[in-house]
Amino acid sequence: MASVTGNMKGFYRQRKTTATKKSSKKSPIHTAIPGSTGIQTPATTANGGKPDLQSECNESEVVLRQFDLNMAYGPCVGIARLARWERAQRLGLNPPQEIEGLLKSGKVQMESLWGGRI
């Protein structure tokens, strides 16, 4: 929490950094995260593009957020992560096994990225 000074702008910037960092891996993220504000992009680059959110969310949370925002498995609002994974499995969409492992370990957040925010 050291880097989070408590102002909302900093909070949003962090999320944006994650997304841009990982975007080389999966393309749908571009459509999922609209350029939320034009002001924040320069701020990100000024920061050197460094991910400064290790304190707030770890590796697994990053992977899970990628999963949340992947439209192939359907909308993530209003459905728990595990329920969404299981739905994708039932519909034959072959969601990644590692996600299931993470969610069943119980050490991660069970609600989606937007859980409790909308």
Added chain:
Amino acid sequence: MGIERVQCGYVSLDETFEIRKEKYHGQQYCHIYFARLHLMRTLLYSLVPHWKPNYPVCTVLELEEGKECVIVGTLYKHMKLKPRILDEYSKQKSVVPLVKPHNFMHSDDYLVLEDESGRVKLNGNIIPPSEYVTGIVVALLGKESGAGDFLVQDVLDTGLPPQIEFPLKSGEDKYVVLVSGLSVGSSTSNPLQFQLLIDQITGHLGDEKAQRFASKIVQVVFAGNLVEIPQRILNGQNLASEDFARMSEPIRELDIMLSQIAAGLPLDIMPGPSDPANFSLPQQSLHGCLFPGSSTYNTFRSCTNPHCFELDNVRFLGTSGQNVDDLDKYSDAKDKLEFMERTLRWRHLAPTAPNTLGCFPFTERDPFFLESCPHVYFVGNQDKFETRIVNGSEGQLVRLICVPKFSETGVAVMINLRDLECHALSFTVDL
């Protein structure tokens, strides 16, 4: 000498319409559209190679100008006259043409096709907006025109679902009676007319020939709008104690009538728009405690709406009319049967749910997706009795029936399970 009533095997298939296991925790309707698109698209993708083998299949985002291809997605109909909640809050007065008395169609309506990647406006005479509604999944062949629209050259819908085999003809007549819109407690309902119906089907009327005929009735189904609670009582204020009695009076009266039937033969009741059930589809079965008399019989079954069941391996599917009435508000057809036929061809019982028809926000599935084709498909609470047979491309054969409101027309419908022949049973009590 007594005449014995003919028996028949009954299997209830209402499980898909029960919301028992589902929980509401703030989810929105996007899930139901996702489930629908996924189910139907998988199906359409398997049909496309036979339909247009020489064209590529792509998503909306991959469209290129001039490239002929097949796209699959959910239709959305943009309607100028469709009532929107936001209009009531808008500050500026917009010039909106008056709504026609029977539906919300306008000549400026147009269709949009959506998938996860994007949406595109549709053009061309092949796909007239008047026939389609929001929520159907179709495959389209065409190309992107200069203006960024998609020029449709051909349309493929999913077609009739596969059907279980019709049982071999046994040579024995067995009848099912469909009744709808009893509206006990309304001004149009006539207790004598209803009593005549009961006496007829339980075999208390007529000579031995008529009784022998009545003994062949194996099942009665009441398709919605069993009662009508007087509106002036339900004005949002606290009820006086005498109003409580008046409110439950129609149900008590109905219970007395239904127990006469339940004593004689199996009986299914489905809730409808005017019944004391939940508003949104699928409507859950009315609780047995509303019918203390008739629910003591094991022949009495309170079912969901939509309702699906099998009698001697003849599959029935029916609704209390909301799905067809809603299609009538937002699209156009020459008669109600055509709407019914379309829902079968689109393989979806209620495509306008959840857009304009109330619906539970399912997350895992779309209960109105038709996996198999019924032999008899009925819709209650219609204006007049209509019936027709529809044939599918794989030899499916479906009897479509519009069941009229009994309180207004005095007409019930009889179907013969042997050959799906169908006729009206009409009662008049004009003196």
